[in-house]
Amino acid sequence: MTAATSSANGAWEAVIGLETHVQLGTNSKIFTCASTTFGDDPNTHIDPVVCGLPGTLPVLNQMVLEYAVKAAMALNLNIAEHSKFDRKQYFYPDLPKNYQISQFDEPIAEEGWIEVEVAEKGKDTYLKRIGIERLHMEEDAGKLVHAGSDRLAGSTHSLVDYNRAGVALAEIVSKPDLRTGREAAEYASEIRRIMRYLGVSDGNMQEGSLRCDVNISVRQGADAPFGTKVEIKNMNSFSAIQKACEYEIQRQIKAYEAGEAVVQETRLWDEGKQLTKSMRSKEGSSDYRYFPDPDLGPIEVIASVREGWRTELPELPSAKRHRYAEEFGLSVYDARVLTDEYAMAEYFEAAVAAGAEAKGVANWIQGDIAAYVNANRLSYSTLPFRPEQLAEMVQLIDGGKISGKIAKEILPELLEKGGSAKAIVDQRGLGMISDPAAITTIVEELLAAHPQEVEAFRGGKTKLQGFFVGQLMKKTGGKADPKLANQILSQKLKGG
Ligand SMILES: Nc1ncnc2c1ncn2[C@@H]1O[C@H](COP(=O)(O)OP(=O)(O)OP(=O)(O)O)[C@@H](O)[C@H]1O
Ligand SMILES: [Mg+2]
Ligand SMILES: [Mg+2]
Numbered sequence: 001m002t003a004a005t006s007s008a009n010g011a012w013e014a015v016i017g018l019e020t021h022v023q024l025g026t027n028s029k030i031f032t033c034a035s036t037t038f039g040d041d042p043n044t045h046i047d048p049v050v051c052g053l054p055g056t057l058p059v060l061n062q063m064v065l066e067y068a069v070k071a072a073m074a075l076n077l078n079i080a081e082h083s084k085f086d087r088k089q090y091f092y093p094d095l096p097k098n099y100q101i102s103q104f105d106e107p108i109a110e111e112g113w114i115e116v117e118v119a120e121k122g123k124d125t126y127l128k129r130i131g132i133e134r135l136h137m138e139e140d141a142g143k144l145v146h147a148g149s150d151r152l153a154g155s156t157h158s159l160v161d162y163n164r165a166g167v168a169l170a171e172i173v174s175k176p177d178l179r180t181g182r183e184a185a186e187y188a189s190e191i192r193r194i195m196r197y198l199g200v201s202d203g204n205m206q207e208g209s210l211r212c213d214v215n216i217s218v219r220q221g222a223d224a225p226f227g228t229k230v231e232i233k234n235m236n237s238f239s240a241i242q243k244a245c246e247y248e249i250q251r252q253i254k255a256y257e258a259g260e261a262v263v264q265e266t267r268l269w270d271e272g273k274q275l276t277k278s279m280r281s282k283e284g285s286s287d288y289r290y291f292p293d294p295d296l297g298p299i300e301v302i303a304s305v306r307e308g309w310r311t312e313l314p315e316l317p318s319a320k321r322h323r324y325a326e327e328f329g330l331s332v333y334d335a336r337v338l339t340d341e342y343a344m345a346e347y348f349e350a351a352v353a354a355g356a357e358a359k360g361v362a363n364w365i366q367g368d369i370a371a372y373v374n375a376n377r378l379s380y381s382t383l384p385f386r387p388e389q390l391a392e393m394v395q396l397i398d399g400g401k402i403s404g405k406i407a408k409e410i411l412p413e414l415l416e417k418g419g420s421a422k423a424i425v426d427q428r429g430l431g432m433i434s435d436p437a438a439i440t441t442i443v444e445e446l447l448a449a450h451p452q453e454v455e456a457f458r459g460g461k462t463k464l465q466g467f468f469v470g471q472l473m474k475k476t477g478g479k480a481d482p483k484l485a486n487q488i489l490s491q492k493l494k495g496g
Contacts, residue, residue: 010221014249015229016178016214018241020191022170022201023140023209026205030139030168031058031101031296032312038207042145042161046097050166052097057295060085064137064168067200068108069301070309071170072135074194074316077112079306085137085296088288093160094142102171103455104290107136108299115318116190120182125332130187131175138263157458164208170200176215176226181245185238188212193317197342205236212241217262218252227252228262234278244269248276316349320345328358343380344370347387354391361394368408372415393421405478406430434439434481436488442480446471457493466488 032049048056069079086104112132121123142165146158172191178184192203192210203210212235217227224373230248234242247269252262267276286377315323316340324335339345344365351361369390373380393414396402410424425431433439446468447454457464468489472480 012218012253013222015176015217015226016184017176018174019213020172021211022195024064024168025201026063029166030061030064036167045163066168067356068096068137070198071200072109073310075112075132077109079109083299085293086290087293094144100433101293102138103136109135118183118186130177133173133175135170135172140164140169179386181242184245185242185264188241189238197314216248228264231266233266310397334362347380350387351391354388356394385415403432432481434478439485439488443488
């Protein structure tokens with residue numbers, strides 16, 4: 001059964017909204033100068049402010065505000081002139097102050113949208129605009145390590161690490177505009193792409209720099225009122241987001257069809273068992289007893305500062321995708337892959353600017369170059385093989401100076417050390433043999449050396465042409481112009 005399965009009262013439709021927590025990549029925490037370095041010994045990046053000791057006062061890190069505003073602008077949100085911080089009270093051991101400093105009714109930004117490109121297996125890629133309710137700044141909590149977990153094997157108690165407490169987060173709340181697990185995953189991945197383009201977050205999901213809470217309900221028919229939502233907390237991979245949505249949609253439909261109610265609750269995704277399970281019933285927002293934090297002044301973003309920041313925004317992924325399709329005539333797929341990462345897109349554009357044909361550059365980057373960069377965990381911005389050198393190589397191929405095969409052969413060396421394809425080709429005599437007379441001579445030699453195969457070919461086994469091509473390439477070290485070689489071979493084999 002799928003979400004669109006019809007029943008007596010109409011087709012089921014899922015309604016999904018995401019809350020995404022993005023860690024803003026500042027060196028120090030949101031309200032103090034304690035370091036944000038990840039992975040150090042527990043409780044080595046704490047101070048009296050992080051621990052909320054009496055008499056301490058938080059001070060807003062200005063870089064956090066700049067990052068939050070830039071992130072908000074990239075999501076087409078309206079930046080509030082006046083905004084403030086509030087205390088969100090709840091008791092949990094990972095929260096040293098027993099309240100989290102967050103923003104409640106006056107967030108830094110509201111009412112925006114992003115365009116998401118949804119590529120679902122077996123379907124055409126489609127564009128969808130997803131509304132964004134708000135973006136607000138808040139501090140992260142600490143981390144509990146529970147008894148019996150890998151890191152505390154054999155222990156009988158839980159420990160807490162406050163290194164993460166007070167790290168700056170931007171929480172981005174989508175409108176309930178998503179309809180499938182795939183859309184939810186694509187939305188989350190677009191948010192991460194945008195944050196990385198901006199340089200405001202590394203978006204590293206394994207390290208928790210980007211986490212999503214997924215809210216899901218189902219209803220019968222697109223005009224029906226929203227159903228009761230269930231929230232799945234802390235999803236940390238795009239595939240998990242998709243699978244959890246798909247599982248949860250089916251679970252809710254089944255519950256309704258069995259005449260049961262869906263209760264508002266928080267659930268967890270069990271990656272091992274591939275299902276969601278109940279964690280706790282959800283607090284209403286009034287349980288948090290929000291009130292303005294008296295320790296922090298109101299935030300005013302002056303228009304001139306705001307507009308200055310706006311001028312620093314890079315070209316964003318969706319704009320790049322559209323431009324690549326229009327300007328370079330690339331397919332939707334190619335444009336999507338090449339713009340996935342800012343540094344990759346820059347590499348591509350630099351190679352094209354150096355004079356090479358876009359499609360050829362795109363193919364080499366997506367193929368051998370991406371494989372090398374990924375396998376060695378390298379960055380396009382520091383790759384020894386520079387885009388201008390790639391352009392030179394592509395131009396040699398397009399100009400018939402070297403074969404694709406030779407390019408493929410010398411590429412590993414170029415990727416490792418950088419350098420000029422032309423210099424290597426000249427030095428080693430790897431240039432393409434495109435002189436018909438030279439190829440004819442080689443072909444004639446080959447035919448003379450394999451009389452049986454020639455006879456078999458002429459007797460109807462035309463597949464043997466491949467055998468001769470192979471022999472010819474072997475003999476020329478892959479340097480023969482393949483088109484010309486095939487032409488001459490055909491002619492000679494047929495006895496011409
Ligand atoms: N009926 C619904 N079905 C699915 N998603 C919904 C529904 N109603 C709201 N949502 C989505 O749920 C999210 C609600 O997030 P929000 O932070 O506003 O509230 P919350 O989850 O109740 O509070 P908290 O911040 O404590 O998690 C939004 O992304 C919204 O689009
Ligand atoms: Mg929520
Ligand atoms: Mg929320």
